[in-house]
Amino acid sequence: MKKRNAAGAPRPPLDLYEEPGHLIRRAHQITVAMFYEKLGRDVTPVQYAVLRMLDECPGLDQVTLAQKVALDTSTTADIAARLESKGWIVRELLPRRQRRLVLTPEGKTLIARLTPLVRDLRDSLFEGMDEADALDLIRLLSKFVHLNNEQSRAPLKP
Structure with missing residues (x-):
């Protein structure tokens, strides 16, 4: 069933350059390119978000961190391992195999x-x-997000 406008006429298809998904993808492409241009390639935008959250909320466990930056837990674990290998965070083992994440002095300097x-x-x-x-x-x-x-x-769980 075709969607209709307020007058009851069928709505024309959206132009590609007016489709929200296309525009959001292009906006993401542009912001990532500009991120690397401005900040270099040592840190990805997602790694920056993780480091920034750890700076704002020191000692978060990996699961809570994932929820606060809207990442799945396996991706967060991979990112944490990479950040630890770069010397920017330390992962401390907690009960029930959880890990607490803490910025190192190098990580704080980087942020x-x-x-x-x-x-x-x-x-x-x-x-x-x-x-x-x-x-x-x-x-x-x-609002859209x-x-x-x-x-x-x-989903983000602040």
Whole structure:
């Protein structure tokens, strides 16, 4: 059954460049490319999110960390192992095979260096937009993510 507009006429198909999924994928491509351009390739955007959360909430266990950054637990375990091998975190074994994650001094130094660069990245991403449009985009993306959180393979659980 075709969707109809308010007047009852069939709605035309969306142009590819107006499809939300396509636009979101392109926005992701652009932000990742700009992330690497601004911050280098030592840290991925997802690794940055993990490090940032550990800086904000020291000593999280791996499962809680996964929930707070919307990753599945196996991906989080892989990322934690990589970050540990780089010397940026320590994984401490807890009861019931859980692991507590703590930034090392090197990890804290890294986050302190990257955070201002991420602020600059944000400014670059919104260059050419006025502040109201930038805030509207963030507000609408946040709303979209919140409304569709449970559709994710790894829902955010703040």
